[in-house]
Amino acid sequence: MNIVKEMMAKRLLAGETIKGYKEGGDSMVPLIYSRQAVDIVPIDREIAKGDIVFCRIGQRFYTHLVTATTDRSVQISNNHGHVNGWTPKKRVYGFVIPV
Numbered sequence: 001m002n003i004v005k006e007m008m009a010k011r012l013l014a015g016e017t018i019k020g021y022k023e024g025g026d027s028m029v030p031l032i033y034s035r036q037a038v039d040i041v042p043i044d045r046e047i048a049k050g051d052i053v054f055c056r057i058g059q060r061f062y063t064h065l066v067t068a069t070t071d072r073s074v075q076i077s078n079n080h081g082h083v084n085g086w087t088p089k090k091r092v093y094g095f096v097i098p099v
Contacts, residue, residue, distance in 0.1 A: 027078035
């Protein structure tokens with residue numbers, strides 16, 4: 001498990017904002033580019049389709065797109081149509097805001 005991302009999740013759950021986080025990879029282009037700085041804010045409203053979130057599915061953390069929701073869980077996908085899976089809403093730690 002990624003210790004840095006685990007600590008980020010704990011900080012978000014404690015109400016802190018993560019500023020200037022940069023993650024590599026092109027799976028979210030053109031919404032977020034590789035190594036583009038983003039802020040991640042704690043969940044403060046209902047999670048909706050189209051939100052970009054920081055979450056965990058199993059043992060992996062993702063900065064990805066919400067593509068479907070139910071009362072208790074969300075489906076997480078990249079911006080190119082690949083579905084990573086479903087996760088409980090309690091494992092969605094923050095909303096991602098490109099800066």
